[in-house]
Amino acid sequence: MIQAAVFGFGNIGSGVVAVLEENREQIARVIPGGIAVKYILDIRDFPDSPYADRIVHDVDVILNDPEISVVCETMGGKEPAYTFSRRALERGISVCSSNKELVEAFGPKLLAAAAEHHCSYLFEASVGGGIPLITPMLNCLVQEKITEVMGILNGTTNYMLTKMQHCGADYGKVLQEAQELGYAERDPRADVEGHDTGRKIAILSSLMCGKTVRYDEISCEGITKITPEDFVFAAQHGYTIRLLGMSRLQEDAVSVLTAPFLVPEGHPLYGVTDVFNGVLVHGTMVDDVMFYGRGAGKLPTGSAVAADMILASRNIGSTVPIAWSEELMPVVPAGERISAFFIRGDKAQEEAVLKALDGKLEAVWEAEDSLEGDETFALVTKEYREKEIYNALEEISGIRSMIRMLPKEA
Amino acid sequence: MIQAAVFGFGNIGSGVVAVLEENREQIARVIPGGIAVKYILDIRDFPDSPYADRIVHDVDVILNDPEISVVCETMGGKEPAYTFSRRALERGISVCSSNKELVEAFGPKLLAAAAEHHCSYLFEASVGGGIPLITPMLNCLVQEKITEVMGILNGTTNYMLTKMQHCGADYGKVLQEAQELGYAERDPRADVEGHDTGRKIAILSSLMCGKTVRYDEISCEGITKITPEDFVFAAQHGYTIRLLGMSRLQEDAVSVLTAPFLVPEGHPLYGVTDVFNGVLVHGTMVDDVMFYGRGAGKLPTGSAVAADMILASRNIGSTVPIAWSEELMPVVPAGERISAFFIRGDKAQEEAVLKALDGKLEAVWEAEDSLEGDETFALVTKEYREKEIYNALEEISGIRSMIRMLPKEA
Numbered sequence: 001m002i003q004a005a006v007f008g009f010g011n012i013g014s015g016v017v018a019v020l021e022e023n024r025e026q027i028a029r030v031i032p033g034g035i036a037v038k039y040i041l042d043i044r045d046f047p048d049s050p051y052a053d054r055i056v057h058d059v060d061v062i063l064n065d066p067e068i069s070v071v072c073e074t075m076g077g078k079e080p081a082y083t084f085s086r087r088a089l090e091r092g093i094s095v096c097s098s099n100k101e102l103v104e105a106f107g108p109k110l111l112a113a114a115a116e117h118h119c120s121y122l123f124e125a126s127v128g129g130g131i132p133l134i135t136p137m138l139n140c141l142v143q144e145k146i147t148e149v150m151g152i153l154n155g156t157t158n159y160m161l162t163k164m165q166h167c168g169a170d171y172g173k174v175l176q177e178a179q180e181l182g183y184a185e186r187d188p189r190a191d192v193e194g195h196d197t198g199r200k201i202a203i204l205s206s207l208m209c210g211k212t213v214r215y216d217e218i219s220c221e222g223i224t225k226i227t228p229e230d231f232v233f234a235a236q237h238g239y240t241i242r243l244l245g246m247s248r249l250q251e252d253a254v255s256v257l258t259a260p261f262l263v264p265e266g267h268p269l270y271g272v273t274d275v276f277n278g279v280l281v282h283g284t285m286v287d288d289v290m291f292y293g294r295g296a297g298k299l300p301t302g303s304a305v306a307a308d309m310i311l312a313s314r315n316i317g318s319t320v321p322i323a324w325s326e327e328l329m330p331v332v333p334a335g336e337r338i339s340a341f342f343i344r345g346d347k348a349q350e351e352a353v354l355k356a357l358d359g360k361l362e363a364v365w366e367a368e369d370s371l372e373g374d375e376t377f378a379l380v381t382k383e384y385r386e387k388e389i390y391n392a393l394e395e396i397s398g399i400r401s402m403i404r405m406l407p408k409e410a
Numbered sequence: 411m412i413q414a415a416v417f418g419f420g421n422i423g424s425g426v427v428a429v430l431e432e433n434r435e436q437i438a439r440v441i442p443g444g445i446a447v448k449y450i451l452d453i454r455d456f457p458d459s460p461y462a463d464r465i466v467h468d469v470d471v472i473l474n475d476p477e478i479s480v481v482c483e484t485m486g487g488k489e490p491a492y493t494f495s496r497r498a499l500e501r502g503i504s505v506c507s508s509n510k511e512l513v514e515a516f517g518p519k520l521l522a523a524a525a526e527h528h529c530s531y532l533f534e535a536s537v538g539g540g541i542p543l544i545t546p547m548l549n550c551l552v553q554e555k556i557t558e559v560m561g562i563l564n565g566t567t568n569y570m571l572t573k574m575q576h577c578g579a580d581y582g583k584v585l586q587e588a589q590e591l592g593y594a595e596r597d598p599r600a601d602v603e604g605h606d607t608g609r610k611i612a613i614l615s616s617l618m619c620g621k622t623v624r625y626d627e628i629s630c631e632g633i634t635k636i637t638p639e640d641f642v643f644a645a646q647h648g649y650t651i652r653l654l655g656m657s658r659l660q661e662d663a664v665s666v667l668t669a670p671f672l673v674p675e676g677h678p679l680y681g682v683t684d685v686f687n688g689v690l691v692h693g694t695m696v697d698d699v700m701f702y703g704r705g706a707g708k709l710p711t712g713s714a715v716a717a718d719m720i721l722a723s724r725n726i727g728s729t730v731p732i733a734w735s736e737e738l739m740p741v742v743p744a745g746e747r748i749s750a751f752f753i754r755g756d757k758a759q760e761e762a763v764l765k766a767l768d769g770k771l772e773a774v775w776e777a778e779d780s781l782e783g784d785e786t787f788a789l790v791t792k793e794y795r796e797k798e799i800y801n802a803l804e805e806i807s808g809i810r811s812m813i814r815m816l817p818k819e820a
Contacts, residue, residue, distance in 0.1 A: 019695050023553050029620075029733065030552055124550070130696040132550030139549075140534070140542030142440055143433050143716040210439075268702055271681030285429050285713040286540040292678055292700035303695040306553040323439065 001033030002313040003067040007084055008075030009042040009055070012098050012125070015302025016072050017051060020309070027306070031313050035306075038068065041084075059084050063091055069119075070312050072305050073097040082106050089113040089121060094312035096305050098125035104199045104215050107206065108326040120320040122308035127153065127200040128277050130300025131293035135311070137207060137281055138322060144283030146208045148248040151279030152272045153200040155295045156184045156191040157223050157243045161260075162273045165240050168228050183275065193222035194243060194258040201245025204279070205256050207322070208247060211329035213254055219334050221259040230344060230401050233365055233378045238265045239342075241403065242272070248282075253330040255337045262342050262405040269406075335387030340380060340405045346398035347375035353399070356392040360384055380405060411443030412723040413477040417494055418485030419452040419465070422508050422535070425712025426482050427461060430719070437716070441723050445716075448478060451494075469494050473501055479529075480722050482715045483507040492516050499523040499531060504722035506715050508535035514609045514625050517616065518736040530730040532718035537563065537610040538687050540710025541703035545721070547617060547691055548732060554693030556618045558658040561689030562682045563610040565705045566594050566601040567633050567653045571670075572683045575650050578638050593685065603632035604653060604668040611655025614689070615666050617732070618657060621739035623664055629744050631669040640754060640811050643775055643788045648675045649752075651813065652682070658692075663740040665747045672752050672815040679816075745797030750790060750815045756808035757785035763809070766802040770794055790815060 004020075006013045020027065020035050028034040039062045040046075040054045049055075059080075062068055071088050073095050075081040081102045085095045090113060097103055103110075103126045114121040124134045128151070137146070152158050156178060163174040175192065178184035190196045198220045205213035223243050234241055239262040247256040263270050268290045272278035277295025282288050294300040311320055340362065345353060354361070357379070365378040381389060393399060414430075416423045430437065430445050438444040449472045450456075450464045459465075469490075472478055481498050483505050485491045491512045495505045500523060507513055513520075513536045524531040534544045538561070547556070562568050566588060573584040585602065588594035600606050608630045615623035633653050644651055649672040657666040673680050678700045682688035687705025692698050704710040721730055750772065755763060764771070767789070775788040791799060803809060 019553060023555060023695065026555055027553055030731070131699060132546040135550050136542040136546045139721070140545050140714075140717050142720055143429060143437055143713055145433060145436055266681075266683060268681060268686075271676075271678065273676060276678075283713065285433065285709045285716075287704050287707075287710055288702075289541060290700070290702035292698075292702065294697050297697075299695045300697055303553055303693065304550075306695075307550050310552055311549070321440070 002031055002035045002069055003038045004035050004309060005039040005041060005062045005068050005071045006037055007041045007071055007073045007081070009040045009046065010074065011298050012301045012305065013040070013072070013074035015298035016074060016305045018299060019302045019306040027310060031310060035070070035309055035313060038065070059087070063087055063093070068093055069316055070094045070096065070309050072309060073099055074305065075099065076101065078102055078105055085110055086113055089117055089119055092117045092119045094120040094122070096308035096312060097123045098301055098305050100126040100199045100203065104202045107203065108212055108324050111322055111324055115319045118317055118319060120312040120315060122312055122320060124308050125301050125304035127203050128279055128291065129293070129295040129297060130304050131277060131279065131291050131295065132307070133279055133291045134207065136291065141281060141283055141286065141289070144286055146281055146283050148282035149204045149208050149279065150244050150246040152242055152269055152277050153197045153245045153279070153295065154191055154243060155275035155277060156188070158272065158277070159183050159275045161223060161226070161241055161243065164226065164228060165231050165235070168231070170228055171224060171226060192224055194220045197243060197245045198258040201247055201256060201258055204245070205247040205254055206324050206329070209254055209329040210323040211325055211327045213247070213256060213329045213331065217331045219257040219259070223260050225401065226260055227401065229376065230403060233344065233367055234262050234342070236367060237365055239263060239405070240270060242269060244269070250332050250338065253332045255332040257337065260403050262403055264406060264408045267406060335385065335390070337386045338383050339386050340383045340407065341389055342378065342380050342401065342403045342405055343399060344376050344378045344401040346400070347377050349396055349398035350377035352396050353377070353379070353393065356396060357381060360389065360392065376400065412441055412445045412479055413448045414445050414719060415449040415451060415472045415478050415481045416447055417451045417481055417483045417491070419450045419456065420484065421708050422711045422715065423450070423482070423484035425708035426484060426715045428709060429712045429716040437720060441720060445480070445719055445723060448475070469497070473497055473503070478503055479726055480504045480506065480719050482719060483509055484715065485509065486511065488512055488515055495520055496523055499527055499529055502527045502529045504530040504532070506718035506722060507533045508711055508715050510536040510609045510613060514612045517613065518622055518734050521732055521734055525729045528727055528729060530722045530725060532722055532730060534718050535711050535714035537613050538689055538701065539703070539705040539707060540714050541687060541689065541701050541705065542717070543689055543701045544617065545717070546701065551691060551693055551696065551699070554696055556691055556693050558692035559614045559618050559689065560654050560656040562652055562679055562687050563607045563655045563689070563705065564601055564653060565685035565687060566598070568682065568687070569593050569685045571633060571636070571651055571653065574636065574638060575641050575645070578641070580638055581634060581636060602634055604630045607653060607655045608668040611657055611666060611668060614655070615657040615664055616734050616739070619664055619739040620733045621735055621737045623657070623666055623739045623741065627741045629667040629669070633670050635811065636670055637811065639786065640813060643754065643777055644672050644752070646777060647775055649673060649815070650680060652679060654679070660742050660748065663742045665742040667747065670813050672813055674816060674818045677816060745795065745800070747796045748793050749796050750793045750817065751799055752788065752790050752811065752813045752815055753809060754786050754788040754811040756810070757787050759806055759808035760787035762806050763787070763789070763803065766806060767791060770799065770802065786810065
C-alpha cells in the first residue's frame with residue numbers, strides 16, 4: 001500500500017480523494033493495497049466531511065512522516081504551492097500537480113528537484129483536465145519529431161463559442177449564460193482573454209521543445225471581440241470559430257500564440273464542442289493524432305491526478321523522466337509568424353482593403369444571406385508573415401474583425 | 411544501444427525501419443545510442459535495398475544472437491508469426507507486434523510467455539495503426555472502471571462511408587474507387603464485412619475486461635447493405651453512418667459487436683472521416699475520452715511499433731504488464747443486446763411495421779426531400795433487447811434496412 005497526502009481539499013483535491021476511494025479495487029490491481037490518503041492539508045477544517053480526521057494544517061506533519069511517498073498538489077497558485085512541492089520533492093516524495101500556473105512558472109525547477117532526489121514531478125492534470133495527453137505525448141510519441149501542438153484547451157470559452165455558433169447569440173449574452181451555469185467565473189478574464197489557454201500552451205510548447213517557452217512571451221488574444229456576424233460568414237464558408245492554443249516549430253524557433261481561429265469542417269478540432277477539450281499533436285511520422293475529453297471538472301481532473309499518483313507509485317525510488325530544461329526556447333516575433341486571416345469591415349472601406357492587400361488575397365467572401373445591421377465586406381488572405389498583413393492595413397479604418405484561419409487541408 | 415531485429419520486411423516492417431533510422435536522434439534521447447536494426451527476417455531477398463546486408467532467412471540466426479533484445483513482428487498471419495514470437499519471448503527477447511490476427515488469437519499465451527521470461531509482449535500497432543491507444547488505455551486510465559470502448563477501427567470502410575455521405579454515391583461505386591486508390595484490397599471482404607474491425611474490437615474488449623473476448627463470438631455486420639437512401643434519411647435527421655466496433659459491459663458480461671451505426675452530429679466519432687480512426691473509451695470517473703489519428707499506413711503504424719520497441723527497451727529485464735488472461739469473458743447473446751434501430755422499408759408495409767412495433771417507437775422519420783425511386787418509410791425505435799425488435803418484425807416483408815443507432819445525448 002502506498003501512503004499519500006493531498007495538498008488542497010478544494011474541487012480537484014476532493015475529486016482525487018473520490019477517485020482513489022471509489023476505484024480502490026481498480027488501483028489495487030497495479031498498486032497492491034491501493035493508494036491510501038493519510039493526510040489532507042488545507043487551511044480550512046471540514047468537520048462534516050468523512051475525511052475530517054485526516055485534515056492537517058501544518059505541512060510538516062506530512063513532510064516529516066516517513067510513510068508518505070506521494071502527494072498531490074491541488075492548491076492552485078504559485079505560493080505556498082511551490083515551496084510545499086519543492087520541500088516534498090527534496091524529501092524524496094513524488095508530487096503530482098493539477099496546478100498549471102505553478103507548472104508553467106516552475107516546472108523545470110521542480111523536475112530538476114525530483115531528478116536529484118529520485119522521485120517524480122508529474123502534471124498530467126495541468127493541461128486538458130482528464131484527457132490522457134502529457135503522458136502519451138512524452139511516452140507513446142517519444143519516437144516522433146513533434147513539430148506542432150494545437151488545441152482547444154479551455155472549456156468555458158469553447159462552451160461560449162459553441163453557443164454563439166448554434167444560437168447566433170452575442171458574446172455578452174453567452175457569457176451571462178455561462179456564468180449562470182457556473183461554467184464561467186464572475187471575473188471571467190482568465191478564460192475569455194485567453195490567459196488560461198496561454199498557460200496551457202506554454203506547458204505543451206515546452207514539452208514539445210524540451211526547453212522553456214514562457215507564458216509571458218506568448219501573444220494572447222481572447223474571444224471578447226468575436227461577433228455573431230463572424231460566425232455567419234464562417235458558417236457559410238464551412239468554418240467555425242474556436243479559441244486555440246497553437247505552437248509550431250518555425251525553423252529554429254517556436255511560433256506560439258493563443259487566439260481565436262476559423263477552423264474548417266473536417267478538421268479534427270471542428271467537432272470539439274461545448275465544454276470538451278481536444279489537442280492535436282503533429283509528428284513527422286505519425287502525422288496528426290488527437291486526444292479528446294473533458295478538460296475540467298472534479299472527477300475527470302481528479303482521475304488524471306490519480307493516474308499520475310499511480311505512475312509515481314510504480315516508480316518509487318526512481319524518477320519518471322520528463323525532458324524540460326530551464327533553457328529558453330526562442331519564440332518567433334509576432335510579426336514574423338505565418339498566418340492567414342479572415343478580415344471583415346465596413347463596406348465603404350472594401351475597395352481600400354482590396355487594394356492594400358493586392359496579391360495577398362485568397363478570396364472575397366460574399367454573405368449568402370443578408371446579415372442584419374449595416375453593410376460589411378469579408379475576405380480571406382493567403383498565408384503571410386503577419387507584419388506584412390498588418391502593415392498593409394495600417395492606414396485603413398473601419399476594420400471590424402481580423403481572425404486567423406487554419407487551412408482547409410489540415 | 412539496443413540491437414533489434416525485424417520479422418517481416420513488408421509495408422509495416424519497412425516503416426518500422428524507416429522510423430528507427432529517420433528519428434534515430436529522437437530515440438537516442440531516451441535509449442542511449444538508439445535502436446539499431448541488426449537483422450531483417452524475410453523469405454525474400456532485397457538486393458536493391460540499403461538494408462540488403464541485414465536480410466536473413468533463418469530465424470535462428472536472430473534467436474541465437476545474444477545481442478538481440480527486441481524484435482518487431484510485422485509478418486501478419488498466425489504462422490510462422492506465433493512460433494517465431496513465442497521462441498523469441500522464451501529467450502527473453504521482447505516482441506512488439508502489429509499483427510492483430512495473432513494478437514487476437516494468442517495474445518494471452520504470448521503475454522504469459524513474456525512474463526515468465528522477464529521480457530515484454532506489446533502490440534500498440536495492432537489496433538488503430540499509429541494512434542497511441544493501448545498504452546494510454548492501460549496506463550493513463552488504469553485508475554478507471556472502463557465500461558465501454560467503441561471506435562471507427564477500419565480506414566477503408568470509413569473512407570467509403572465518408573464518400574457515400576458526401577457524394578451520394580452507392581456502395582459498388584465507392585468500393586471500386588477505393589480499390590483504384592489502393593485503399594481497398596481486390597478481395598475487400600475482410601474490411602467491408604467487418605472482420606478487420608471485429609478482430610480489433612476483440613482485442614480492445616479483452617483489454618477492457620482483463621479476460622479473453624473471442625473474435626468468433628462477436629456478431630459481425632459489414633457495410634455492404636448500406637444505401638445512399640439510408641444516408642439521406644440519416645443526414646436529414648442529424649446523423650451519419652459509420653462502421654463501429656462496440657463493446658460495453660452489461661451486468662457481468664460484455665455486449666460486443668461490429669456493425670454500422672447511425673452516429674449523431676455532436677458525437678465525437680461523427681467527425682472522424684476518410685481513412686482516419688477514432689476510439690472512444692468511457693470511464694466512470696473521466697467520462698468519455700477519444701483517441702484519433704491514422705489507423706493505417708507504413709509510417710504511422712511503423713511509428714506505433716517503434717514506440718513499443720522503445721518501451722520494451724526501457725524495461726529490459728522486466729515485463730511491461732498487460733492484464734489479459736486466457737479466461738473467457740461471458741458475451742451477451744445477440745438477442746439480449748440493448749439497441750435502438752433505424753428501420754426503412756417499403757411504404758406498403760409501413761402500417762404493419764408501426765403496428766408490430768407499437769410502444770417501441772421513438773419517431774417516424776419523414777424524408778424532407780423526395781427520394782429517388784419507389785416509396786419508402788423510415789422510423790427509429792427506442793432502446794430494446796434486440797430479440798424483441800427482431801421478433802416483432804419476424805413476419806413482415808419489405809424491410810430494406812435495419813441499422814443500429816447511437817443515442818443523441820452520448
